[in-house]
Amino acid sequence: MADQVTLLDFWLSPFGMRVKIALAEKEVKYEYSEQNLMNKKSDLLLQMNPVYKKIPVLVHNGKPVCESLIILQYIDAVWKGKAPLLPSDPYQRAQSMFWADFIDKKVHDISKKLWTTKGEELEAAKKEFFECLALLERELGEKPYFGGEALGYVDIAMLPFSCGFYTYETIGGFSIEAQFPKIRAWVDRCLKKESVAKSLAEPGKVHEFILETRKGLGSWLSKTTMADEVTLLDFWASPFGIRVRIALAEKGVKYEYSEQNLRNKSALLLQMNPVYKKIPTLIHNGRSVCESLIIVQYVDDAWKGNAPFLPSDPYQRAQTRFWADFIDKKVFDITKKIWTAKGEELEGAKKDFIECLKLLEGELGEKPYFGGENLGYVDVAFVPFYCWFYAYETCGNFSIEAECPKIIAWAKRCMKKESVSRSLEDPKKVYEFVLELRKRLGVD
Template identity: 60%
Template sequence: MADEVVLLDFWPSPFGMRLRIALSEKGIEYEYRQENLRNKSSLLLQMNPVHKKIPVLIHHGKPICESLIAVQYIDEVWNHTNPFLPSDPYLKAQALFWSDYADKKIFDVGRKIWTSKGEEKEGAKKELIEALKLLEEELGDKTYFGGDNLGFVDVALVPFYTWFKGYETFGSFSIESECPKFIAWAKRCLQRESVAKSLPDQHKVYEFIVELRKKLGIEVRIALAEKGINYEYKEEDLKNKSSLLLQMNPVHKKVPVLIHKGKPICESLIAVQYIDEVWNHTNPLLPSDPYQRAQARFWADYVDTKIFDTLEKISKVKGEEETEVAKKELIEALKLFEEQLGDKSYFGGENLGFVDIALVPFYPWIKSFAAFVGLNIEDGECPKLIGWAKRCLQKESVAKSLPDEQVVNEFTRKIFGIQ
């Protein structure tokens, strides 16, 4: 390995794409090693013992971690061609500033667009557009941020373009209409072989987001199965939404949508409550007592707001300190649910109820995400909640509605590769 250049990476990582572009621009041959982030290689753990994350550039057997640091290293070592950073100290400082801005602003704000709702989502869309317009001003009339040639800021920024389709689809807006100069710049970058071969197709990146959001429909499927209701299941292609979906959910244009007698019921918890009220002859999901019913709604809403947000935080952690904080937050939330469960078989008592249906779809994701941060919730921290989840899975309505664990784990690997 002493004479080799090796890149430890995971293909959807925009941070790894930076190194691929940089190495290609410099004409450097290297060995590409795809990491399985659920079972990290001993080489990755040895080369990045602090963060244990990709990408890692290995040169002469020595690791260079953190993507912007690695791109700068590539530029300094292979300085015979295609310089990324200007020689002028001030211009170099400006390039480093805008690259750091891309790290701190674009990815985090973009993530909010597909993980949040309502005012928070609208705020994130506005914030992203403002950030891109600021970058348009910095670009000015230049071909690239680096001038006539691809530079440090271009290499740092263009990988995020692969995520734009996801932002636009889940945010219901057009980045190109708002920031045409920025999109034109990205398309110019893609005409370069170094960029085109290093960036994955936008649709593949979009699939990651779609897979994570599919869990939202599971609640409705369990409720229908519990009530013994026959229904037609239509799988939506969210890259090419059906006219029926657009007609039935014109506000959010999202799944799941329950259609009953030609009328749409949107938002999963609202749809589950509708199912309980309409088909009230069997297996009640909500208690008849108004206070207990209010409590069930509260805890179901807590699932939607707290559990999802905590898992989203875990997927973004950097460094041991952030990881420990996210782990603690997840355990605290799960222990709160254990207290609420008490000695009951289900949150609904002896029978599956509203809170059970709201929470159990998250179980495969909780288990998978926890494993990635070294948290064993099965044997250690939350045995009562795990026992509850396994009881739920013994019910046919749950077992046939939840995704296969392998599918969840595969998607989680992709999520944790984006670092």
């Protein structure tokens, strides 16, 4: 029974081209599955690479291997009989891995700046790029390939970027051949190999794609290949952080999640939120935005194209902000008492909480969402507390559904939205966390 090999990839990706070259060198037959990275990613990609959700992914007999350099090593280990990619000598092997890692960490990011920046930033990127090529040219030396007499691991790691050389030169106004003739000669030598020539994208096609991308955005910044840098500093159980996660999911914004230890706050959190030193903090292209409701408004303003949270009508907008502020000022403090208080204080907190929910039920009325027909600002502000309801009910010995059925029906309706269900934490896990907090506070 032959191996079943599938490559999930995007034609332009230099990382995917690495895998194509390696498979061609090893003469491995495979099925190619082009992925649409501009719109919703395929279920297969999300299933096979649930951690990074990126291409390339090599699926070998149903098992996925992710990250291009790891895939190359895997291919070399599985299909040993032909064209070894890595040297057998441990030191030479380590050196090959070092230079491939250098290419991953330096060349990709720098070369991207060559066609996404202008002015001083572009000149700085060119300088860095030249420094990288000078180092690589020195490592190549007089050898025909980085791998010595045969195409190897470092060659395959670097070669795919050569199909972008024409674009870098045209936009950056320089000549690689004039400044780095050995690198240019090495590329031409590699292109004589069928495994390389058939795997690399045509430079003219790459250039057209990049020009179209830049033109389509009406800017020098390519959002399709160089997304905004967005990081969320958060703590998993925080309802305030969950608000931001829902907002980002609704807008389809990709971001890096950074879990924070609130008992030992990170230097990054203290730097980005020096006033309150709290989560959530959203970092967008190096600038921080703090306080969850302010962040949700910022997300709504910065990514206008999808799912507006706040109504355009000034009065409705003011009412929406009023109710979100009500939730901030009343719900959190009251619900905290439900799991930290006892006796009369607990009974008073339960009474106050039900009164809050009744007021919110009155505002909800017969609408499916507080935002009307669509999930809106107040929904995003309040629904994160739903994953804490089980803890409130268990600690307080009462039923929210019995007292406020409309609120529970609304919450369940919200949970049908993927942006909500994927952002809210498991109620049982939250309850276990609350029990731990009670123990720490001496409540139990």
